[in-house]
Amino acid sequence: MQTGHLGEHTRSVRAGERLDRAVGGVTTPIHTAAAYMAADDVEGAYRYPRYMNIPTQAAPAEKLAALEGAGAGLVLASGMAAISSSLLAVLTTGDHVVLQADLYGGTHRFLMAELARLGIGFALVPQADPARLEAAVTECTRAVFVETPSNPLLRLIDLEGVAAMARRRGLVSMVDNTFASPINQRPLDLGFDLSIHSGTKYLNGHSDLNCGAVAGSKAHIDAVRERAINFGQTLNTYDCYLLERGMKTLAMRMARHNENAQAVAEFLTRRRGVAAVHFPGLPDHPGHALAKRQMRGFGGMLSFELDCPPEAARAFMGRLELILEAVSLGGIESLACFPAVTSHAKMSREARLAIGVTDTLVRLSVGCEDAADIIADLGQAMDAAAIA
Numbered sequence: 070m071q072t073g074h075l076g077e078h079t080r081s082v083r084a085g086e087r088l089d090r091a092v093g094g095v096t097t098p099i100h101t102a103a104a105y106m107a108a109d110d111v112e113g114a115y116r117y118p119r120y121m122n123i124p125t126q127a128a129p130a131e132k133l134a135a136l137e138g139a140g141a142g143l144v145l146a147s148g149m150a151a152i153s154s155s156l157l158a159v160l161t162t163g164d165h166v167v168l169q170a171d172l173y174g175g176t177h178r179f180l181m182a183e184l185a186r187l188g189i190g191f192a193l194v195p196q197a198d199p200a201r202l203e204a205a206v207t208e209c210t211r212a213v214f215v216e217t218p219s220n221p222l223l224r225l226i227d228l229e230g231v232a233a234m235a236r237r238r239g240l241v242s243m244v245d246n247t248f249a250s251p252i253n254q255r256p257l258d259l260g261f262d263l264s265i266h267s268g269t270k271y272l273n274g275h276s277d278l279n280c281g282a283v284a285g286s287k288a289h290i291d292a293v294r295e296r297a298i299n300f301g302q303t304l305n306t307y308d309c310y311l312l313e314r315g316m317k318t319l320a321m322r323m324a325r326h327n328e329n330a331q332a333v334a335e336f337l338t339r340r341r342g343v344a345a346v347h348f349p350g351l352p353d354h355p356g357h358a359l360a361k362r363q364m365r366g367f368g369g370m371l372s373f374e375l376d377c378p379p380e381a382a383r384a385f386m387g388r389l390e391l392i393l394e395a396v397s398l399g400g401i402e403s404l405a406c407f408p409a410v411t412s413h414a415k416m417s418r419e420a421r422l423a424i425g426v427t428d429t430l431v432r433l434s435v436g437c438e439d440a441a442d443i444i445a446d447l448g449q450a451m452d453a454a455a456i457a
């Protein structure tokens with residue numbers, strides 16, 4: 070079914086589906102076979118799960134492409150599979166990549182542990198903007214990689230500006246679009262080559278699946294697929310089924326996440342004992358004007374700084390009742406964590422503080438519950454921890 074002209078809720082529900090015509094089922098079946106008889110509709114004639122040419126695998130990939138406005142999509146075994154295959158689709162020994170410094174910790178680790186071993190150079194640019202990223206480009210640079218909004222301080226980077234710089238300098242541009250989701254941000258419309266996701270988060274949306282995804286032109290995705298096939302980063306068909314099912318409600322969930330996070334952020338700005346709230350939907354957020362330009366919703370992620378000693382912050386976390394203390398994000402249930410001891414635990418204390426990740430910074434993935442209940446839980450936990 071052609072879905073390009075349809076609305077994003079319709080595309081979430083229907084794009085990419087491979088209906089079960091044999092029995093009239095209205096969902097994409099899970100194809101369990103790992104061996105297939107020759108078929109003339111498949112390039113190379115044979116289907117094989119690792120080659121990602123099974124219909125159950127094609128369905129969520131095509132749904133993502135439809136939502137990102139991309140020529141092609143690909144679903145993989147994890148967000149890190151999507152990030153590593155995308156980088157290695159472009160970079161080889163002797164090449165160089167420019168990235169923003171405040172990246173997801175796993176991406177940072179991949180650079181340190183893997184790119185260095187492969188003889189691939191990289192520059193991490195603090196306070197990244199298009200000009201600072203361009204200043205780090207060398208004659209060996211082949212790609213630029215950014216993440217916006219960033220984890221955990223929700224900093225924004227000008228995607229149109231970075232894409233224009235990349236085109237001018239002949240670089241492949243990649244963005245980790247996990248925090249925004251394709252409903253809130255479509256980087257390819259702004260000139261980016263690859264939009265990358267930890268599908269574990271909003272795409273699946275139910276905190277019960279580890280997966281990744283990439284969208285881009287067919288040529289770019291073919292190059293990523295080649296790396297992913299060789300490194301065996303395929304997503305199995307059972308998980309593809311779950312991902313496609315989760316994505317059917319993506320547009321609906323994101324509308325709710327956006328609305329709830331705005332209400333929670335506004336509550337936190339008014340609440341005593343909160344020193345700062347980081348959420349792009351707040352008018353005083355440094356990226357608010359940019360967010361209004363390049364995002365269609367401000368998302369469900371926020372972080373806030375408690376004005377109290379670390380022990381009181383710990384007590385606050387322990388007194389939450391509805392909100393669960395957990396890492397990860399993007400599910401329908403609200404989750405809170407301290408980035409200092411989770412996503413950024415591997416950084417030195419000095420490096421962490423330098424990028425603004427203090428011991429009392431709380432990251433909140435605002436779920437799809439009633440906003441009033443989330444707000445009440447935050448308020449009672451702060452009261453119980455005597456944060457005022």
Ligand SMILES: Cc1ncc(COP(=O)(O)O)c(C=O)c1O
Nearest residue numbers: 147148149173245247267269280
């Ligand atoms: C922004 C971002 N990108 C990528 C990843 C990696 O995803 P995964 O854990 O699915 O490999 C994460 C995981 O937390 C993330 O938050």
